[in-house]
Amino acid sequence: MTIKAGDRLPDTTLVKASENGPDKVSAQEYFKGKKVALFCVPGAFTPTCSAKHLPGYVEKAGALKERGIDEIACTAVNDAFVMDAWAKSSGAEGTVTMLADGNGDLARALGLEMDGSAFGLGKRAQRYSMLVNDGVVEQIHVEAPGEFKVSSAEYMLDQL
Known part of the structure; x- marks a missing residue:
């Protein structure tokens, strides 16, 4: 079943790079008490x-923060080292x-x-964005295969 607006995010474990190496992050704890613009990409780089x-x-x-977003987060089916390198190289x-x-x-x-797999990527996540408020999905925008419209920052701004 696909998550929808009004659902609470599942409590999975994500990983964030830190000065001390990879840090496990509980999704439940990370999203608790804040409004997060979360977007997902099929792959870093x-x-x-x-x-x-x-x-x-x-x-x-x-502009997102001016409209009440506390944090912007990106997720992908990549390891924390790749995600960290991508953040550094992209600004x-x-x-x-x-x-x-x-x-x-x-x-x-x-x-x-x-x-x-047809592109050598294996199992990945679809491209999407969501507005998560205190762990609850307020909006979710999933892209059609090959599209880039409803998960963009511009679209997110238009929805706030």
């Missing part, structure tokens, strides 16, 4: 993700929190897993 998706959220971070460090879903646990629990 992939073309649309690197050229449009992540840069859009970096560019629109100030997202300190603006977008990178939450690695290395085993795809969150993607599966949300019902948003996809099979990218």
